[in-house]
Amino acid sequence: MYQSNRMWASASFVGVLIIIGMPLWWKTTEVYRVSLPYEKISSFKPLSHFVTTELKVLANDDATASKIVSEIQKAFAESDIIKIKIEKTVMSERQQHILRSVVDMEKAVEELASTLDLDQENIFHVVQKKSLSHNIWVGNERIMFFDDEKASETIVKALDGWIYQTSVLRGSRSDTPDQARSTRFPPESAYHITLSIVHPRPDTMKVVWNAAEAVEDYIGSFVDELSSLHNFTLKSQWLHLLDFDFQAREVKEVSEWGRHFAVRQDRLSLLLTRLEERAATHVSELSTINLALYIVPCDKAPIIIYDNEGRKNPLSIQAFMSPKWGGVVIASPPAEQCSQQVREFEPSVGQIMGAFVSHLRELLGITKKDAIEGAHLEPSRSVSPRRWEVDALLRIRTLEQVTSAERTLQSLAQLLEEISNIVINDEVGASIAAAVSELEAGAGEGAGADAARAGRAHAHAQRAFTHPGLLALLYFPDDQKYAIYIPLFLPIMFPVVLSLRILLLWFMGKPVHKEKTD
C-alpha cells in the first residue's frame, strides 16, 4: 500500500513536471513571431521587372510609317527592360497641312497639340515633318519630328538614349549602382531643398538678393512638375561670416579686373565640408538637397575654377555639384561695383538659378543627354523639365523602388529565417504584408499610375526592415536561453527521470525490486 502511494506520488511528479511543465515552458519561452509570406517573398525576381510604354508613329504615308514601326520594333524586340506598344497612323490632311505650312518647330507643336493629345502621360509621338534641317528634332513636349524613313536609325538611337534611357533603366534595376544612381538622391517620399547664401564679408559689401522669392519662383516651379513623385519643402537662409580659403592662385590677365584667381577643382570638396558645419541641414529627418551661393569678397574676386587637367572653366557662371549632396554657385562681383565707396552687388538671378536648376535636375534623376549625330535636341529654356523627361523619371523611379522593395523583403525574410529568435511583432508583419500585396498587385509593370504603388511598396518595405522593434529584446540566442534554464531545472529533473524506470515496472505489474530467492 505504501508502495502504491509512493508510486502515485512519483507518477504525479512525472505528470506535472514532464507532461504539463515541459510543454508549458516551451510555449511560454517561444519568441513571438508573426507568420510571414515567405514563399511569396522568395518567388520575387527583382531582375525580371520591366516598364511598359506607348508610342504613336504618324507619317505622311503608310509605307514610311510601316518602315519606321518595323525598325523600332526590331530594335526594341530584345529589350527586357522596356516593352513598347507601337501604334501607327497615317496623318490626316489637316495635320499634314499644318506641318507643311508652319516652319517654326515650337509653333508646329502648338498647332498639332490640338489634334493630338500631348498631355497624356507615358505616350510619346513620332511625327513626320518634311524638310527638317536635321534628321530628327526633339523639343519640350512629348513629340519628335523626323524627316523621312532614312532617319529611322537616328530615331531608334534617340528613343534609346534620350526618351527611354534604357541604360539608366537598366542601372536602376541592377544590383550594383551605375553612374546615374550614384548621382541622384535615393528615392524618398519627400525632400528638403535649402538655398544658402554664403556672405563671408558682410561689412565690406551689400548683397541684394531676395532668396525667398528666388527659391519660391524658380525652384518652386521646377518641383511642382515633380509633385507626383516627391513632396518638397523649400527653405532659404543667409550664412554670414562663413569664410573659406580657396588657396587660389592669382593670374594676371587683360580684363576689367586685370587678374583672376584660379581655384583647383580638388580644393572644392573642402568647401562642402565647411558649408556643412554651418548650413544646419540636419534639422529634419528628411534628406536635404543643399544649394549654396557663395559671394566672393572684392579682394578675392573674380574666382575661376580650373578642372583637374588644368583647364579654365570658360563659362560666365562658376558652378559645381556634388552627387547626393547638392550644388554650389560661386558668384564674383563686377569690377565697377568693387571700385566704388559703397559696394552693392546684385547677382543675376536668372543665371544663378539656371545653374541651380541644372544641379537639381541631375540630383533628382534627370540625366544629361549625350549628343546623337543627326538629331537635334532643343535646349531647355524654361525652369520646368521636359514632359518626356518627367515620364522617363517616373519610369526610372518606379523600377528602382520596385526592385529595391523586393530586394529588401528578400533579405529581410532571409535574415528572419536565419536568426530564428528575433521577435517579429505585429507592425513589422503588417508592413511586410502591405508591401507584398502592393508588389503583387502589379507595381512592377507599367509606369505613371503605378509609380504611386511602387512608392508605397518601397516605403512599406523600408519601414519593415528598419523597424526599431526588430531589436527590442536584443534577441536571446538559443544557447543563452538554455544556459539560464538548465541549471534551474536539471537538478529537479534528475530524480524524476530516474524514477521513471521504477514507475514503468510498477505500472506493468512486474515486481519492483528483485526478490531475493534462495
Next chain:
Amino acid sequence: MAFTNLMLVFIFNLLYLSLSSGIEIPEEFQKSNHTNNWAVLVDTSRFWFNYRHVANVLSIYRSVKRLGIPDSQIILMISDDMACNPRNPRPATIFNSAHEQINVYGDDVEVDYRGYEVSVENFIRLLTGRVPPDTPRSKQLLTDEGSNILIYLTGHGGDGFLKFQDSEEVTSQELADALEQMWQKKRYNEIFFIIDTCQASSMYEKFYSPNILATASSLVGEDSLSHHVDSAIGVYIIDRYTYYVLEFLENVHPNSQRTMSEFLAVCPKSACLSTVGVRKDLFHRDPSKVPITDFFGSVRPVILTTDPINIVETPKRKKKTENKTKIQVKRDYVPQFPMHLVQVT
C-alpha cells in the same frame, strides 16, 4: 604521331597559361568604387582609470578629421567623463602623450553619443539602422552602398565579448550578425574594422559578411597593453597599439601613397608586446594595393557644371491662396491675487 603532336600542343598551352595566369589581379579589381567615407569611433569604457581609452578614440578622431572626413560623417561614441572629471588636473583637456602637446579634446569635438547613451543597444541600432523614429540625423549612420566605413572600438574585452560601460557586453556573434544585416541592406561598400582591447581578435572571428578587413591589437589569450603613464595626470595615457598607429598616421596626408598592408604591419610584437591579428579572407582586394586614404581619407566627388539652364522668362509660381483670417486674440495677465475670494468691505 598526330597524337604526340596534340599532346605537345596541350602541354605547351598548359605551361603558357600557368606562367602567365593571374598572379597579378587585374587593375580594375584593385581600384575602389566607393563614393563616400564614414567613421564609427567607439569607446566602450568609462571612469577615470580608463583615461587611455578615450585618448585612443579621440586621437583617431583627430587623425580622421585631419585627413578629410567631415564631422557629419563621423559617429563618435564616448562616455565623455574625462575632460570635466573632478580628478582631471588639466580640466577640459585630454592628452594622448606624456609630453601633453596635443589636446585631443579641443573645442570643436562633436560627440554624437555620450555618457550612458553608449550602450550595446544603441551601438547595434546605429549599425543596423533600426533607430527610433525621432533620432536626429547626426546620430544616424546614413551610409549607402558606396560607403567605406572605418569602425574603431576600444575598451575592455575578453574572449568573444566586449564590455560596454562596465555593465553589459556585446558578443562577437551579435557584432557579426549586425554587420551581416548591414550587408543585406547594402549599407556599406567596404569596412575596415580596428579593435584595440584585450583578446581583441576574438571579436572578428565570427564575421561572415564580405568586404570586411579586420585588425586587432591582440590575439585570443593575449592582453593588450598600455604604453606609458603621465605622472602629472596620474593614469596611463595611451595604449600601445594605438600609439604606434598614431605614429604611422602622423606621416599620412590626404595625397598619401601608403597602403593598407603597411598599416596592418604597423606594430610588430617587439613594440606592441601582443601580436597584432589581421583577418583578410573576407576582403576581396589585395591590401598591399589598397591606399590608406580609401578608409582614412574622404572621397567627395565634385562635378563642374558645363550646361546651366538658360532661363528666358522669369517663372512665377502659382501661389495657393490662403484664406486665413487672423483673429486678434486678446491676452492679459491672470489676476495676481484671487481678489474675488476676499471680502472687500
